Amino acid sequence: MSEERTGAQIICEALVRQGVELIFGIPGGAIMPFYHALPEYPQLRHVLCRHEQGAGHAAEGYARATGRVGVCVATSGPGATNLVTPIADAWMDSTPLVAITGQVTSAALGKDAFQETDITGITVPITKHNYLVTKVEDLPRVFKEAFHIAATGRPGPVLIDITKDAQQARSVPDWDVSLQLPGYRPRYHGDREQIREAIELLKGATKPLLMVGNGLIWSGAHAELRELAERTGIPVITTLHGKGAFPEDHPLSLGMPGMHGWVHVNRAIQECDVLLSIGARFDDRVTGKVSSFAPHAEVIHVDIDPAELGKNVAAQVAIVGDARSVLAALLEEMPPRDCTEWLAHIRAMQQQHQGKQRYLKRPDTPALMPHDVYQGLNAAFHARGRCRVVTDVGQHQMWAAQLIDWISPRSHITSGGSGTMGFAVPAALGAALACPDQTIWVICGDGGFQMTSQELATIKQEGITNIRIAVINNGYLGMVRQWQELFENRRYSGTPLTGPDFAMLAQAYGFKGMVVTATGQVEDAIREAWDHEGVVLIDFRVEREANVFPIVPQGQSISDMLTGVSEPAHATPGAPPPGGRA
């Protein structure tokens, strides 16, 4: 029989029982009882962030690096609303997150009390589920359910809003309480009959493709995927969030599809006759104009979330289930086959477009090109082995996805669905604490970096040393500028950006700061930063108007890519959009 405890103590104990080690948060009036109890539970390490958005992204970074549930805490009102962006981010990217917020007392609810915000109302569309807890007795069950919901099925964020009086009231917690979730029954095992249909399609196809996304990584199905690919010879496409699900140095790996995918990948999709998609949701950044996506393909769609099936792309075979379980069932009966001819055809297309894609035909400029930085980073990642890379959102993110070889699961952490600028620095903080024995590289733009750079103070306070930051500094909100250049007649409205001296800023936080302005300095700078004992920021001052190519203009077919190959060094205003078509 447990002793009587305060609600705040019950919350802490519930977290301990869930195996939580790290909590990212900021205290405030309505969550003070929880913070009062926290020191009694030394198993829970609290990381004081500088902004609740940072706390939320840090919890996401922790979750994405480890595969476990991330936890963040904030007070009511502005504390809670500052969590909205990371909660929405976790929702879009299916990241398991439990967000705990304090709330005004239950007597004051709905009366516009100081720092009262209806955070459960606000987060209904961006959480997998949320709770408003007003009774201390409900806490053990609610925490049990919240962690269960966040981590199972298709993972996602769950918010628990707890009134101050529920934190202060006393109760004897019942830890044996059962889950009361009769409406929540994720299906892990795919339908046998449909799996057989999928096998038949894969056997009969002449141009089959595998496309894998985030769901494959969350279900831990990498070995099964590799087995399927190697047994059948079917080439593998990895979406942005599928990076690392299949090693990109594997002969069957094709790379990324979609808006900034390689020409040969999009061409292969447009030509394929069977497309098996696992744990990917056909985002519009992948499909382009959806009506002309994979026009010859019979689609087999495997997803644990039934609401994803048929949402964007109609599937001939739609299988609800966990990627690993479905792949295992598929492997039981899938005979070996051969795709040599098809693969050779794709490789020939790749050869044809390679120069354009990889910027082998590099613009003849003395300036430091972003591509030079990525080449240096990629070489270092290969040489040094295991590390994690956290990218932000924009041009630098797409270059990273394109130009770095992603080998292992959970090595690539980024904000995909929501496209949240400011994600990288705090997410890296969470990943760094989760993986203290690995180096965490942040790659971000100068725009996104300035959105959450205050978390450098958190990194300093926590004594974190395993973060290295590469700022791809082009003095623009580069992706928007690129669209303005290509599609809006170079009207650079609201995109030129002045930053501080990033190296000096790093020094102000007690870190090493470096500036790189020439291609010849890249390799040495990365080596020096990696070998330094502590956090280092490198300000890579790159060519200001470099572009991400290929690009599919928004809303157009993925058959219609701009490769940028005829791009003049500096297009004249009023000139037609640069870039040859592939």
Place this chain on the structure above:
Amino acid sequence: MKHTIVALMQDHPGVLHRVVSLFRRRGYNIDSLTVGRSELPGVSRMTIVTEGSDVDQVTRQLFRLIEVLKVVDVTESATVEREIALVKVNAPGSVRAELVACCAVFGARTADLGPSTMVIEITGEPSEVDRCLDVLRPFGIKEMMRTGRIAMIRGSLAHEAAPELRADEKPPLLALAG
């Protein structure tokens, strides 16, 4: 095309908000929505009538809600559909007999009688309610309220609230992914 969706859900505060939020997000107008108790304590049953191009998708997203136990689009099924309307009609003595006769045709009953008005209660298929209202309109409708339809599949096929709730078993604890 109008769709009639029947949904069963746990009777929790906020669950209506979650359901309605999904329709709002897609910009679908809800024609009518009725909610009340089902055959099982703690389980509410909702009938939603809506119009939209992709109701099937909304239905699946509805099912994704943790508190939703079951969702069925019964548009194409043979159903019993009922609606109640309360109508306050001008009823001076001279027309009362005629009013009562009209009501009798539709099986409507007089729920209240005042010095110059009557409150008429019509229960029936929504189309029947429409027809009765057409007949009452010339008398002068002062006030009217319709409940929106409730629907149930004909025959022995049943959308039970949740068979697993009947047993005293705990819901199965699911294995963690990975």
